[in-house]
Amino acid sequence: MSDRIIQKLEILADAAKYDVSCSSSGSKRENKNKGLGDAKGMGICHTYTEDGRCVSLLKILLTNYCIYDCAYCVTRRSNDVQRAAFTVEEVVDLTINFYRRNYIEGLFLSSGIFKDPDYTMERLVRVAKKLRTEHNFNGYIHLKSIPGASDELMQEAGLYADRLSVNIELPSEQSLKQLAPEKNTADIEKPMAAISQAIRQNRNEIQVFKKAPLFVPAGQSTQMIVGASPESDWQVMQKADQLYKSFGLKRVYYSAYVPVMEDNRLPALSSAPPVLRENRLYQTDWLLRFYGFSLEEILNQQHPDLSTEMDPKLTWALRNLHLFPVDINTADYEMILRIPGLGVKSAKKIVAARRFGKITLEHLQKFGVMLNRAKYFLNCPGQRYQLGELSESDIKRRILAQAEGRSGSRQLNLFG
Amino acid sequence: MTHFVYDGSFEGLLTAIFEVYERKADIVRIIPASQYQPDAFSEKIEIYPDETKANRVWKGLQKKLSVDGLTNVFSCYLSELPDREELILEFCRLVFASDDKVEENYGSPIVLRVAQIGRQLFREKHRFEAFVRFGQLQDGTFYATIDPDFNVIPLIISHFVTRYADQAWIIYDIRRKYGIYYDKTEVQEVRFDFSPLAQPGNASPETYDSREDLYQLLWQAYFKSVNIPARRNMKLHRKHVPIRYWKYLIEKQPGKPYRS
Numbered sequence: 001m002s003d004r005i006i007q008k009l010e011i012l013a014d015a016a017k018y019d020v021s022c023s024s025s026g027s028k029r030e031n032k033n034k035g036l037g038d039a040k041g042m043g044i045c046h047t048y049t050e051d052g053r054c055v056s057l058l059k060i061l062l063t064n065y066c067i068y069d070c071a072y073c074v075t076r077r078s079n080d081v082q083r084a085a086f087t088v089e090e091v092v093d094l095t096i097n098f099y100r101r102n103y104i105e106g107l108f109l110s111s112g113i114f115k116d117p118d119y120t121m122e123r124l125v126r127v128a129k130k131l132r133t134e135h136n137f138n139g140y141i142h143l144k145s146i147p148g149a150s151d152e153l154m155q156e157a158g159l160y161a162d163r164l165s166v167n168i169e170l171p172s173e174q175s176l177k178q179l180a181p182e183k184n185t186a187d188i189e190k191p192m193a194a195i196s197q198a199i200r201q202n203r204n205e206i207q208v209f210k211k212a213p214l215f216v217p218a219g220q221s222t223q224m225i226v227g228a229s230p231e232s233d234w235q236v237m238q239k240a241d242q243l244y245k246s247f248g249l250k251r252v253y254y255s256a257y258v259p260v261m262e263d264n265r266l267p268a269l270s271s272a273p274p275v276l277r278e279n280r281l282y283q284t285d286w287l288l289r290f291y292g293f294s295l296e297e298i299l300n301q302q303h304p305d306l307s308t309e310m311d312p313k314l315t316w317a318l319r320n321l322h323l324f325p326v327d328i329n330t331a332d333y334e335m336i337l338r339i340p341g342l343g344v345k346s347a348k349k350i351v352a353a354r355r356f357g358k359i360t361l362e363h364l365q366k367f368g369v370m371l372n373r374a375k376y377f378l379n380c381p382g383q384r385y386q387l388g389e390l391s392e393s394d395i396k397r398r399i400l401a402q403a404e405g406r407s408g409s410r411q412l413n414l415f416g
Numbered sequence: 417m418t419h420f421v422y423d424g425s426f427e428g429l430l431t432a433i434f435e436v437y438e439r440k441a442d443i444v445r446i447i448p449a450s451q452y453q454p455d456a457f458s459e460k461i462e463i464y465p466d467e468t469k470a471n472r473v474w475k476g477l478q479k480k481l482s483v484d485g486l487t488n489v490f491s492c493y494l495s496e497l498p499d500r501e502e503l504i505l506e507f508c509r510l511v512f513a514s515d516d517k518v519e520e521n522y523g524s525p526i527v528l529r530v531a532q533i534g535r536q537l538f539r540e541k542h543r544f545e546a547f548v549r550f551g552q553l554q555d556g557t558f559y560a561t562i563d564p565d566f567n568v569i570p571l572i573i574s575h576f577v578t579r580y581a582d583q584a585w586i587i588y589d590i591r592r593k594y595g596i597y598y599d600k601t602e603v604q605e606v607r608f609d610f611s612p613l614a615q616p617g618n619a620s621p622e623t624y625d626s627r628e629d630l631y632q633l634l635w636q637a638y639f640k641s642v643n644i645p646a647r648r649n650m651k652l653h654r655k656h657v658p659i660r661y662w663k664y665l666i667e668k669q670p671g672k673p674y675r676s
Contacts, residue, residue: 002630006637013641034581034600044546045656047667049643052652059642097631098638100558100583101550103666136582258646273646352520363523 009094011084015064015075016110018260019167020223020253024056024105024140027162027218035136037099037106039162039218044105057142058098059108062086062123066112070169070180072228074260075112085114091127092135099139106140106162107131117148125153128160140218145195147187154191158198162218163250166191171239175229179265189247195220196247219250226281227274228257228266232304237284241295244288254281280306287312290344292334309400314340317377318392325379328364329354341373372402417443419455422463424448426493429501430470432463433508446501473508480511485519488534494567495533503529540564541571547664548576548587551632551676552625558585561616561676562664569596573603588676590616619675629673632666639667 025043045054061075063085069077095107109127113120124143131137143161145154158164166188170176173185195216202215222243226236240252256278259269284306287293291313298312299305307315317324317340326335328350337347346367350359361382365371375383376395390398418441422428432446439461454460477486489507492500506526510518522528550558558580562568569589573596576587580598586606588595597606610616621629662668 006634009634010637010641013638017642017644031578031581036582038579046546047665048653048656050650050653051644051647052649102548103635258644275647349522353522356521357523366528
């Protein structure tokens, strides 16, 4: 019996791993009546895979039997893989026992579509309901909402889940037609709109009645596969920007396409997943959400793709040298945040500390600012570079030479 | 030079700071008794922890510091760094001497260092919220040992108490030889005398619940299956999970049962 459950877990974790979301933060669910678990506050990564991704949740499919045949998906109907299905009880038992041992923050449950969307969604909801009502489990639950499932089921799911997500899958309708002919954008965006509407309504209710039940307290997210279809970075980010704006999403995840089977509509099996491109898209996403950039400043008609050589903030700064150098002792927080090599924490430190006295280059070094980049773009006591002394290409050459010298190979850091 | 020798407790340290002010002592060192060496040229003053005096210092700090600022002071104490007493005293002097929010004056080396040590402790605390691995003992208690760089137990208690409210558990710091035991009602400090045969890491299989091995195997299988070999990046892996923490992680020791 134990061999069988291990084998099922291997199959159904393997099939779920291409869904990149593993966030467990931002919920408001607290431990109640001395139950098990607590999902408020920061997310926790309990471990990391050997590819460096956070493992926060038990991320599995309920089953990998599927009636659809999406080209990019390992679980597609026509793919010859081992199939398995968990029972509701098995998922509940795994979640509880992993959680009690502090292996995980909670459960991320998705599924292949078996029979029909409602039948599938009903099972997912049943797992969440059992955890919440029979086991008083207050850990984090992320449920996949199955496109095409009824509004009632979606509504019920939202009462037990901390997060719901529907994957947009591909950046354009055209690519979806090409690679997932049984799906269409309207069907995918319809539940997104419904969830977003219900979340808004719930937040209003909570303002009136403090005790109104939580509905998807950690919000909704989605995922886009990049590199399986021909869209430019600009198109990808336009789609993301639109999703953030129209549905108030918490996160858009970008997933570098990992070739899983031979198909003439897709990159060859031997091609490497575009992880650097994925990293640049996340950096751009961050600049839009936390650094006050607008999409058009980074990507536009003249610049439809992100540089692979340089991160998007540095690229933007080099295109806009007329705005630099920034005097860190007088400039606004917003402008300081735009200096390459300097993040939110350092920018806040600078603005707080300069009330007490001038901030010098030596201070910046101690704050942990990446001076090998930042020094070309700022002004402060101790600064050796003069305004206009170096051209765009000089600066670029120096920064890249230094980065190469330091690491020997290109690094994948989220912030540069 | 005046030496204020205290018992090593946080309350003792705050009492010592109270006495430094009370006696208007200028050139001082605050030293834990365990490290004190008599010195012919210095006066020694012995400090006994005094709740009232310690509270007055803490209340004074509370008036001038944010919650993060207060946590940073406590974190400096837990860091066990050799100059922690000097640093905390200097920081207090800055705080009490000014009406401004001195904790944000990062241009001052003392303020910056206190903030940085606070950050370091926060990171270590967060790591142990993540990397603690419980094994279920035969009597149902969930047991984990840790060996952290800093004394993080005081910082992680409330996290584990709210989360695991319905199970008994023990987290034991094997370096500092103390732990915390939660019995589903309250937390108490515990100290064990391990017999030579039952040193941490050597517990016999019978000590554990009969299903413990199965969940460990399942977790190891899960960890292996979620990996995407085409994206392998060990440098990033090690950045997030530094090698010194691998010894706690069941998933990093495949094929053998993990015994706390």
